[in-house]
């Protein structure tokens with residue numbers, strides 16, 4: 001897959017850099033964020049479906065690093081201005097494989113292939129004014145790119161969340177769960193917050209500090225962890241695994257994989273990269289070309305920021 005899309009890796013990162021310029025040392029998107037320590041408590045209910053260590057052991061506890069972020073490429077953009085939010089989790093089971101799960105607060109993506117992704121970002125750069133999150137541009141982009149229409153409808157409705165802990169996050173892509181006999185089954189992942197999903201009223205917006213989400217998380221974590229339930233949505237025959245722009249039909253079976261407890265804000269660990277194809281044994285990336293393309297792009301973004309570019 002890298003061979004097919006590999007030549008688009010650098011042009012894609014270059015195009016992302018045009019969204020708001022280069023901000024040395026920052027991620028090329030999802031630039032502003034905070035890292036937290038967390039513990040994941042697997043329910044054991046997925047043990048028959050996957051050998052993934054972090055999902056199997058009922059009663060166990062798996063260390064995790066979580067990074068909450070705003071989707072903008074500009075690390076100085078106020079939290080309020082970037083209603084698209086990310087939650088990236090790196091499960092680090094003792095004696096097991098690291099597994100990364102990245103998720104955002106919309107259920108579908110706006111591009112089906114790496115080449116349409118880059119075309120769309122070029123178009124966003126052409127329409128600029130507000131950049132990546134310009135809600136006004138969403139309708140126009142959807143008109144140019146029919147595959148983006150589901151995602152743009154969701155993005156257009158986004159409002160600033162009350163808290164990173166009050167968003168529902170979707171990992172969007174299909175992954176393959178692999179059981180002990182080697183049987184593979186498609187699944188998607190979602191994080192459901194224990195707090196009620198809440199966005200802010202217009203009145204509240206005026207008085208908000210630029211980093212209100214970071215302050216909110218730090219304040220809440222002084223009193224109690226932020227909890228999220230991991231929903232594993234099981235695909236059925238015919239559900240597309242290679243197209244992140246369309247949702248699976250409603251009513252698919254869901255398993256509660258466990259509960260994540262986010263406990264403390266921590267400094268970002270050196271070299272932290274949330275490559276979504278790092279899944280560990282028991283979970284495999286699906287045939288989704290966007291999912292596979294993300295790996296070399298994240299590597300290139302990390303390489304540039306790691307050199308202070």
Ligand code: HEM
Nearest residue numbers: 027028030067086087088102103117171172274298301302
């Ligand atoms: C072709 C499609 C995509 C491209 C080119 C892309 C590009 C990027 C890049 C360059 C970064 C910064 C990486 C780093 O420096 O470590 C990033 C971060 C991120 N992306 Fe994507 N992305 C894509 C699709 C997605 C999708 C579908 C999701 C949601 C499931 C997503 C969620 C995130 C999140 C949450 C982060 C922040 C990760 C962190 O906190 O380290 N991205 N993306």
